[in-house]
Amino acid sequence: MQTERQREIIEAAIHLIHHKGIQGLTIKNLAQAIGVTEPAVYRHFENKIQILIAILDVFRGNTANIFEQEQFRQVSALEKITHLFNEHFSTFTTNPALASVVFSEEIFKNEPLLLDKIMSVMSGNMAILRDIIQEGQANEEIRNDVPAEHLSWMLMGTLRLYIKNWQLQQHTMNLKSEGKKLIHSLSRILLP
Amino acid sequence: MQTERQREIIEAAIHLIHHKGIQGLTIKNLAQAIGVTEPAVYRHFENKIQILIAILDVFRGNTANIFEQEQFRQVSALEKITHLFNEHFSTFTTNPALASVVFSEEIFKNEPLLLDKIMSVMSGNMAILRDIIQEGQANEEIRNDVPAEHLSWMLMGTLRLYIKNWQLQQHTMNLKSEGKKLIHSLSRILLP
């Protein structure tokens, strides 16, 4: 279980990455952000890697759950996919800093442990999306002339690039409402 | 114009980023890679940022040109897009290190100058792709029920994620041949 301070540190770390990139995530900056001295941080985390691991767990908790929960809802495949996308746009609108971390595998490229973790979350999400598409194809709700695998690359790729662009534009566009239009186009493409 | 040594340094820098991430790009590693001592590097580049700028120029030269050259070929829009994708897969298969740099905006997040540069290349490429799609829509060669803007997000996003995945899998899959199948599915989706 996490203490209040640990949660505070993780939140500050995510914000640091968001605003200054991974190179801005230093223990000094982190300590400053929560208003203590550097060594105090080490009372709450053994080392910096443990902080990054904790960030990844927040990521898993937020993003992966969006996928997992969708999987078992009793609605059509297309509705699942639409809802999935909307949930993502909502989450990132509420917590833009999270998006910076989620789609930046580069951040974790150094530590193999971290890279493994982020890759397993990613491929898990992809598998769920593919299953939903396959289910839709079986119901003749989604086009069958293209492999589910390729459709899931397409959906996930579009989602990621769209969010990355929103980030690079410093959130000037309305991700939720513009996203709705994009989702509309994507579902049209999925139809048989 | 660039000297032989400068080209050698840039190539080594791209390889370092590829293998060790941006944090692996140090003057020390760079010097070691080309077989000289650290200060010798400064005979060829004023500072580290100039090296990163030079890397971005290589990127512009390789990737942006793929887009620009495509624009004016006398073939159908769909053929242009197919060719565009194949060219990318070829380029990155030949020079995998380049892909690491091209799709990692994080690397340049610190220096606003560099971020500006990479963003202008990106949005330029997107604009060209959108124009090609619009041309195809005008010819009734590409579906008209979805805005060209959204189709270009889709294509570019799919391309990027597919290549990123290939990277994360350490190039174990055959990007060129697997890519061909993906392209086939994507062109099917674009049809009216």
Added chain:
DNA sequence: TGGATGTTAGTTAGTATGAACTAACTTTGA
């Protein structure tokens, strides 16, 4: 109940390492 003991979360003052970069000198090749 209140002193002894332990714990939590912080401090100041450091270490070791590695980064970018520089000054001053030497080698080398057209």
Added chain:
DNA sequence: TCAAAGTTAGTTCATACTAACTAACATCCA
């Protein structure tokens, strides 16, 4: 012969992390 390209030996600064200590609080038991 002299400029280009290299060297050695440094500087300065930032980083992750540690040692030693302390104030405030919690717990235990005679």
